[in-house]
Amino acid sequence: MSDQIRIIATPDAPPALGVVGVLVAAGLPGAPNRPLAVIDAQAVLGREDDCDIVLTSGRVSRRHARIFAEEGRFAVEDLGSLNGTYVNRNPVVMAAELLDGDRLTLADVELQFRVLPAGLVPRPPRRPPSSDLTYPRGVTEAMAPAMDTEVAATGGQLRAGYLVVALLAALAGGILGHLVGAGRPGALVLAVVVPLAVVTPVLHATGRRRALPALVLTALAASLTIAGVTAAELWLGHAVTPLVPSGGTFVSTAQVDALLGHPAPAATCAVQPTVAVSWTPQPRGVLVWVTGRCFGPGSSVDVSVGSTVMTTTRADRFGRVNTRMLVDPDASCPLGRCSVTTHELQSLRYGQAQTEVANAR
DSSP: OOGGGOEEOOOOOOOSSSEEEEEEETTOTTGGGSOSEEESSEEEEESSTTSSEEEOOTTSOTTOEEEEEETTEEEEEEOSOSSOEEETTEEOSSEEEEOTTOEEEETTEEEEEEEEEGGGOOOOOOOOOGGGOOOOOSSOOOOOOHHHHSHHHHTSTTOHHHHHHHHHHHHHHHHHHHHTTOHHHHHHHHHHHHHHHHHHHHSSOOTHHHHHHHHHHHHHHHHHHHHHHHHHHHHHSSOSSTTOSSSOSSSOHHHHHHHHTOOOOOTTOOSSOEEEEEEEEETTEEEEEEEEESOOTTOEEEEEETTTEEEEEEOOTTSOEEEEEEEOHHHHSGGGEEEEEEEETTSSOEEEEEEEOOOOO
């Protein structure tokens, strides 16, 4: 057995309960038959020689933790140790229940806790006199926070539920930025601040052990939210979150276009959009091709040819429309002249154009 888990067992005590708590070497075959310590009512674990169970690791605090029994159930509480107490890799904040088979870790000492009938457990030898103890003296050795680096693999702090909560909080923060009138800069700030404020209290850790997973969750949630919403808006050509009249909840279209090297929307657009029409003969009529510019980015636009054909299209993030319509020249283009009208929905913006067409039938 390694020096880090050498334990000086408690002296014999008459059992007050029908069961006792047993500390055994973790992962050791047959360990329950060779208990390192037996706990009936309570026991203090630490490095000092007046502790009930003395651990010989220099990373264990002088009075590290206490295991106690209440009505046949066992629990452990951390006594303000430097390197922490963990049950199944989860940090003990105040007190945590110990069940049969739980893995108990104090700093770098790892043990298994068993609950067994008192009459079936052999008692370890009595603790030798304090003069024979060889545990480290002096200041407790600080230990790297290894538990925080293992949380993703062990299902600890960074569970999927926390990430979902952080994602929703980041999205709520972005919407709140527009609601309070802070605009895109406020949306970006609140997409980071809100998930940080939400996930920090719910993490089962204290102090510095909580800071790292909270920062990781916040950075991940904010990045995924901003990137996902921006990508959806670029694809759809309009905002996907409420309270935003046009595309760009977190990043404006001009910023995205500059980043991607796309030309910005024309600065010379007039009050009303402009429309151009071309046509191609088809076996069943005329294919009218309608293009326009200077519409509201992402807005819905009704396009009609004469009084018989109408379709609805959507402007892209540059304010452009591009659609094709198959029309009957006799019905839609009397006297060989097609009149095309565009109307931007929910506004009074419209455009008109005319073109001469020939009946292809």
